[in-house]
Amino acid sequence: MASQSKSRWADDEGDQALSAQRKQEKEAKKRAKAEKQRKLEATGTAAPLQPSQVNGSSAHDISLNGLTEPPLKRRRLSPSPPPDAPRKLLRFFASSWGPCRHVDNFEKLNHIEEGSYGWVSRARENATGEIVALKKLKMEPVNDGFPVTGLREIQTLMACRHEGIVGLREVVMGDAMSDAELNLTIKASVFLVMDFLEHDLKTLQEDMQEPFLPSETKTLLLQLTTAVQYLHDNWILHRDLKTSNLLMNNRGQMKVADFGMARYFGDPPPKMTQLVVTLWYRGPELLLGAEKYGREVDIWSVGCIFGELLTKEPLLQGKNEVDQLSKVLQLQKMHSCSLIRIVPKIFELLGLPTEASWPGYKRLPNARSLRLPSDPRMHGSVLGGKFPYLTTAGSSLLTSLLALNPASRPTASEILAHPYFKEDPKPKSTAMFPTFPSKAGQEKRRRAASPSAPKRGEAPKIGEGAIDFGGIFAGREEEEKGAGFALKLI
Numbered sequence: 001m002a003s004q005s006k007s008r009w010a011d012d013e014g015d016q017a018l019s020a021q022r023k024q025e026k027e028a029k030k031r032a033k034a035e036k037q038r039k040l041e042a043t044g045t046a047a048p049l050q051p052s053q054v055n056g057s058s059a060h061d062i063s064l065n066g067l068t069e070p071p072l073k074r075r076r077l078s079p080s081p082p083p084d085a086p087r088k089l090l091r092f093f094a095s096s097w098g099p100c101r102h103v104d105n106f107e108k109l110n111h112i113e114e115g116s117y118g119w120v121s122r123a124r125e126n127a128t129g130e131i132v133a134l135k136k137l138k139m140e141p142v143n144d145g146f147p148v149t150g151l152r153e154i155q156t157l158m159a160c161r162h163e164g165i166v167g168l169r170e171v172v173m174g175d176a177m178s179d180a181e182l183n184l185t186i187k188a189s190v191f192l193v194m195d196f197l198e199h200d201l202k203t204l205q206e207d208m209q210e211p212f213l214p215s216e217t218k219t220l221l222l223q224l225t226t227a228v229q230y231l232h233d234n235w236i237l238h239r240d241l242k243t244s245n246l247l248m249n250n251r252g253q254m255k256v257a258d259f260g261m262a263r264y265f266g267d268p269p270p271k272m273t274q275l276v277v278t279l280w281y282r283g284p285e286l287l288l289g290a291e292k293y294g295r296e297v298d299i300w301s302v303g304c305i306f307g308e309l310l311t312k313e314p315l316l317q318g319k320n321e322v323d324q325l326s327k328v329l330q331l332q333k334m335h336s337c338s339l340i341r342i343v344p345k346i347f348e349l350l351g352l353p354t355e356a357s358w359p360g361y362k363r364l365p366n367a368r369s370l371r372l373p374s375d376p377r378m379h380g381s382v383l384g385g386k387f388p389y390l391t392t393a394g395s396s397l398l399t400s401l402l403a404l405n406p407a408s409r410p411t412a413s414e415i416l417a418h419p420y421f422k423e424d425p426k427p428k429s430t431a432m433f434p435t436f437p438s439k440a441g442q443e444k445r446r447r448a449a450s451p452s453a454p455k456r457g458e459a460p461k462i463g464e465g466a467i468d469f470g471g472i473f474a475g476r477e478e479e480e481k482g483a484g485f486a487l488k489l490i
């Protein structure tokens with residue numbers, strides 16, 4: 001617009017003359033350069049075009065008047081190595097596939113324990129002299145050739161790298177053997193090579209005169225929960241947390257072991273077998289036949305372990321007197337007593353469930369056969385009375401871990417933030433933990449009576465027929481052999 005006044009920042013005539021002069025100079029330079037290039041070409045000494053200039057992709061490569069400019073110079077970022085220096089190859093981590101080493105690389109020192117799924121020994125690696133634990137997997141004759149518990153253990157342990165989880169170093173093989181006369185082929189044995197830890201908490205507690213101190217109990221519970229948090233964050237359920245599967249070294253460090261029952265899960269949880277977790281540590285939802293369950297089953301086991309650390313005795317041993325049972329609840333129609341024996345034990349300690357406290361529990365497969373007394377006095381928990389020395393905060397934590405309703409149990413992260421760990425006495429530093437003589441380091445261990453992890457077979461159901469209460473607590477020996485249990489891992 002004509003009437004528009006000029007900005008006071010606009011160029012004046014002097015500025016314009018200066019910029020016109022600069023433009024002229026630039027063009028003169030360009031012309032001189034083009035002339036020089038033309039002369040060089042005429043004498044045949046012009047530099048050949050660079051490949052990138054041939055492709056003509058860069059505005060820097062070809063100037064506007066079509067003549068090439070010298071290639072851009074690159075700044076050297078690192079000093080070049082001296083000419084005679086050895087060349088370094090770049091190495092990238094890649095998961096290595098290859099044949100397993102032979103178990104002969106290890107010298108067996110002593111047997112430690114026979115579990116349900118393997119034999120564990122202490123061994124020394126010949127090349128390094130390092131002490132390790134070797135777990136030889138029991139290769140039961142199964143259709144798919146390799147025990148699923150072994151596969152799960154290898155799969156999940158390989159994926160776990162955490163200070164609270166036993167380190168799986170490698171898998172090694174023994175020889176396959178065949179006997180032509182007997183027409184028999186023995187499959188090659190498979191061994192897990194793990195870091196060796198001096199104790200498991202069950203054996204250790206059996207030899208201790210007194211339970212761990214409250215400060216030590218807190219440290220152990222924190223370590224266990226941190227490992228469980230790591231597993232749950234990585235979508236792994238352990239499904240067999242118990243004191244014999246918690247290893248401890250002489251530096252007060254605890255590590256979770258035995259991943260034979262572990263598996264990946266999802267959200268929503270898939271249908272899985274309810275026959276997991278050793279009976280004394282098995283949550284009520286599993287006992288009542290839930291097929292969909294999640295992290296809460298491990299949290300229940302953490303609660304049982306917490307109770308056990310406080311008293312040195314397993315909390316819910318599933319052994320009870322039958323008259324106590326008939327006082328607490330009546331179970332209708334059942335075949336297998338081994339399963340249901342622990343249910344009254346749980347209800348006795350924690351009170352009976354109600355639709356309000358555990359919505360929907362009546363729809364669980366085994367709950368249909370329960371006939372519970374309607375006496376409201378039976379609904380309260382007597383857990384607190386069992387631990388008179390536990391503080392209010394400790395008691396509230398234990399009660400929440402052992403909530404009948406899985407949805408009411410805290411997550412691992414919530415446990416770690418609980419005020420119980422902040423009050424005095426504070427958790428003891430692992431460096432201050434006492435040391436104990438290691439049975440695993442020297443001798444074969446006694447196996448104390450406690451139920452084993454579930455075995456293959458038919459899962460017990462509460463079936464038809466009248467109950468003979470007199471027989472409910474008989475025949476515990478059968479349960480310890482795992483009779484009547486099915487392990488169909490899904």
Ligand SMILES: Nc1ncnc2c1ncn2[C@@H]1O[C@H](COP(=O)(O)OP(=O)(O)OP(=O)(O)O)[C@@H](O)[C@H]1O
Pocket residue numbers: 112113114115116117118119120133135166194195196197198199200244245247257258259260440452453
């Ligand atoms: N890395 C280890 N270092 C030292 N001892 C170990 C180690 N791993 C296992 N043990 C010992 O061997 C025992 C059995 O090991 P593990 O629980 O892995 O076997 P399992 O056959 O799966 O047992 P379960 O009967 O619980 O199913 C443990 O309770 C522990 O005493």
Ligand SMILES: [Mg+2]
Pocket residue numbers: 115244245258
């Ligand atoms: Mg075990």
